[in-house]
Structure formats: structure tokens, C-alpha cells
Amino acid sequence: xxxxxxxxxxxxxxxxxxxxxxxxxxxxxxxxxxxxxxxxxxxxxxxxxxxxxxxxxxxxxxxxxxxx
Amino acid sequence: xxxxxxxxxxxxxxxxxxxxxxxxxxxxxxxxxxxxxxxxxxxxxxxxxxxxxxxxxxxxxxxxxxxxxxxxxxxxxxxxxxxxxxxxxxxxxxxxxxxxxxxxxxxxxxxxxxxxxxxxxxxxxxxxxxxxxxxxxxxxxxxxxxxxxxxxxxxxxxxxxxxxxxxxxxxxxxxxxxxxxxxxxxxxxxxxxxxxxxxxxxxx
Numbered sequence: 611x612x613x614x615x616x617x618x619x620x621x622x623x624x625x626x627x628x629x630x631x632x633x634x635x636x637x638x639x640x641x642x643x644x645x646x647x648x649x650x651x652x653x654x655x656x657x658x659x660x661x662x663x664x665x666x667x668x669x670x671x672x673x674x675x676x677x678x
Numbered sequence: 679x680x681x682x683x684x685x686x687x688x689x690x691x692x693x694x695x696x697x698x699x700x701x702x703x704x705x706x707x708x709x710x711x712x713x714x715x716x717x718x719x720x721x722x723x724x725x726x727x728x729x730x731x732x733x734x735x736x737x738x739x740x741x742x743x744x745x746x747x748x749x750x751x752x753x754x755x756x757x758x759x760x761x762x763x764x765x766x767x768x769x770x771x772x773x774x775x776x777x778x779x780x781x782x783x784x785x786x787x788x789x790x791x792x793x794x795x796x797x798x799x800x801x802x803x804x805x806x807x808x809x810x811x812x813x814x815x816x817x818x819x820x821x822x823x824x825x826x827x828x829x830x831x832x833x834x835x836x837x838x839x840x841x842x843x844x845x846x847x848x849x850x851x852x853x854x855x856x857x858x859x860x861x862x863x864x865x866x867x868x869x870x871x872x873x874x875x876x877x878x879x880x881x882x
Contacts, residue, residue: 631721
């Protein structure tokens, strides 16, 4: 699964970012403490995962073009 | 603010979709710029805005009251008596009413807010694991600094006859040696209606 995620980095990043946006939006609408505390870290992890995958794809491309 | 953040979220999602379309069309330069905005800048800004809004909503009384166990404590805020500290502060607007729990139960020290959030995570763990779910107690004795933060500079507090009874009374209070909630002082934090309902049951 990890290989597939790394192979399709941008697609995975898109999914992770989409999930993060939806979860962040849900945290704004919920008044339930437990739900909010569970949603917020999940959204943060999804967002960080998306940013990291995008960064990996940028670095890989730079390496392929021998910029690094 | 919520509407603004919701719109910002929609814009972010649209930006991701547009960047993906641009990538498929093979426009390398545009893709790089759009991807930078869509995958790094915009989501981080959006997350920052949402987290800030969430942190503010976590200070609200409704947030604390969303756990069933807190119901009697929330009810005690509007109890029509000036003896319990919670109701006298809440009803007379001595503390911001929207953030009453947070104002009195979060340390005013540098990392007070952070400590409150960590304790909040512990509450969720207890809630989800069902351990000691019905037991509610302070983690440590109530900190006088939370009271003194507002009361200490007040003349009414400094010149109160009871506070001047002992020579070093205020020194002891400030050092934490003597608690504001000691017996005979301000010993009723909350008036809990459950106590009354229990005694009512016995009467039946």
C-alpha cells in the first residue's frame, strides 16, 4: 500500500488534502467536544501527510532533473 | 468567521482540482505554481484559521457542557444564590459568561492553555475507555492564582476584614499555603443539584 501511495504521490496528496479540508470544516460545525478533539488531530495528520507527499514529489522531480 | 473559513475551504478544494486538471494538460510551469499554492500555502493558512477558531470555540461553556457529566456544573452557574463561587461570578458577570469554565479552571500561567488542552485529551481518553467515567475531580487542589489574577489588585479584596484578620493571611493566600476554598472561606465552588435530587430520593 505504501508503495502505491508513493507511486501516486500527487493523487494521494489530493485525497489527503480533500479529507483534511472536509474534516477541518466538520470541526467548525460540531459542538461536540469528543468529536472535535478526535477530528482536529486527524485533520492535521491528513494535511501534513498531503504536504509531505507533495514535497516528496517535488524533491523527486528535482533529483530527476539533477537540480539537487 | 465560520462562513469565511467555509468559503476559504471551498476555494482550497477548487484550487486542488484546478491544479490537477492543469497537470493533466501537461502545463508544467503553471502546475508548479498552482501546486505550491494548492498543496502547501493554502491548506496551511486554512488549517491555521480553523484551528484558531476551534481553540476559541473550546473556551465556550457549551463546549464543556457537551459532555453529559458536566450538566450539573453548567446548571450551577445560574443557581440563584451568591454563596457558590460559580454562580456569583457567572450571574454578576465577574467573568466572561461565554467562557466561564475556561476563565476559572485554566491557569493564567504561560502554558495554562496548553495544559488545559492536554487535560482535555485525557478527558476524551477516559470518555472513550469508560474508565472512571462518573468520577469527576480536579487534577490538583484549586490554584489560588486563578482567583488572585483578578482579585489581588482589588481594594475590596485587600481591605476585606476577614482577609485582614490574621497578619500574614494574604501572604499565605498568595503563596498557596492557604486555599481560597478552605472551609469557612469560599468553600462552595459549585452548587450541584444532584446532591439535592439524591436527598429528595431519600425523602420519598
